[in-house]
Amino acid sequence: MSAATETPKATGAMTYLEAISDALREEMRADQTVICMGEDIGAFGGAFKVTDGFIEEFGASRVIDTPLAENAIIGAAVGAAVEGLRPVCEMQFADFIACGFDQLVNVAAKLHYRQGVAVPMVIRLPSGGGFSGGPFHSQNPEAWLLQAPGLKVVAPATAADAKGLLTSAIRDPNPVCFLEHKGLYRSVKDEVPGGEHTVPIGKAKVVREGSEVSVIAYGSSVHLALKAADDLGGDVEVLDLRSLCPLDVDAILATARKTGKVLVAHEATRSCGVGAEVAALISQHAFEDLDAPVRRLTAPDVPIPFSPPLEQAVLPQLEDMKEALDDLSSY
């Protein structure tokens, strides 16, 4: 983590984790109203060390170690936000958003619609499995959030997007849920612009051009799709959604119309998930362009189990992605 404490001024390779730290640090340096709140984020630097060194640089009044109380973190952040601060809340694990859900969906999400009160805050959600975290440290709660109008939801797959989307989230006048996949923290490393770097919320990105079949994915599934496409050597297009709310409907329909075959992939459970929404949009607006039914590659509707063989059976694996792509290509 020592590398993350130096601010690069030019483009350089950074891990996904370092990029998140970098965005947060840049914004805190540039804007005195940005504060961090969460459990163990101060002297300890956070469970994953995203805020390592922050309390030394910004002090305890801007890097606030809170009691173990998620509704308090989010509720107090709402109060601070309406008073002009820009709180960035860390849920130690995304799973714990359940404990702060009331403040998030009933207070933060609805304040602007009900009363015209803008709530500029970010909720960082370390999500995802693959490391035997078990049912309470592995969840991907995006579908819960997407049913609460008033929340923006982003889920970057690359270090550059992690930095750019977090910067945009902090500057957004709405509550933004920032899903950071724990499995990408140290496994993903890519070129990240130094200094100020923003990525617009609501814009997907084609990360691999192709014409035979499309994979629409986000977070960890983007990497699975890219690896599978490389391994198969097929003519696969990969669209990284990056933002889940608002969804980039134009980009979704564009790739569907281009290839006519779509696989929607995510690590979150299947029913009523992002894949269901994307499939519904495509079937309604690009039905005539389809050459195959839209397929989904997701976790089944079960909790994430602990033991490695059980967890691997539940989370989409590279072989599952290849198989799904093969099936779709040969349809």
Added chain:
Amino acid sequence: MMRTNGAVASEPAPAAKPAEPGRLNHEDRAALLRYMAMMRAAEERGLTLYRQGKIPGSFYDGCGQEAISVGSAFTLGPRDRMCILHRDLGAHFVRGVTPDRYLANYMGREGGLTGGRDGNMHFGDRKLGCVGMVSMLPDMALVATGMALAFKARGEARVAMTYFGEGSTANGQWHEAMNMAGVSRLPVVFILENNGFAYSTPNELEFAVDPVERARTYGFPGVSVDGNDVEAVFEASQIAVERAREGGGPTLIECRTMRMHGHGAHDDMSYVPEGLHEEWAKRDPIDLYAKRLVAEHGFTEDEVETIRRDVTQYVTECAERALASPMPDPGNATRGVFATDFEPLGDGQAPWSHWQGRNGHNGSRGQA
């Protein structure tokens, strides 16, 4: 600890520290009476509109609790902030909301504070420094705590004040708010309205220890006052607000009172023990204060009657304005989910004479 749903009506609370000479002048006392009477008159008018079928949903009021919101909100300066709850209409009026906007909101009209987006008491005027409540209780205790966190982080001598009923002290978020406020010694004043019942649930089924006693376990004072005595509420609140403003941290003030109407207009209150309402009716906060103004503070009977009559007339005019407000355009239903800009909260009205010429405001703007 006395239980409100017992025989407490005949046992007045220990007298709060009397107001220092000059702390409340003649105009201040007239204003306290006026705001309480305005709350009563506006809610009576609202109940009529509900019974006439002009208010959708149900109707919720704070009849009998007027002294609490008026006496506490009256202490605040313009730059202080509030989260106001459903028995606390008087606090909205003190801060500058007018009854026409309140009644229009209840009727779901365009001219209501939320333009029809939300109903009953779920509103706050952000331009007057208030973030309105949600139905989940006591969620706003945490929002007020967060406002106080911002004040402290910026080193500002400002205070957040919020309300909750004794019922919501059973919820975990109450603990989260008290604990966070206590740990960080935040400038927040919690007003606990113990009105005897959480909907139909009496105190003895709500908690084993009166919540005001829990305050010290969070590291700050808890005081209990007669919630039907507006000057007692004012005095306790003023001490708490001053303490918070000076960096002394939070205070929990229990105001003991009785909810004289049902939880909502649909509630027949069959669970209230016989005779309890009659006992408390003898201690009506508005009647008590009107008598006290004459007996102790140099008001004439005529002056007091004029205040009450003028308020009734004013509320009647406000009701006409509310009724003249159109229903909202259905096309607005899908707009405004997201903000495009951040706009800070505005300052509230601060009618207490103490605030005249202070904090950049004379505190008298828009007073009804």
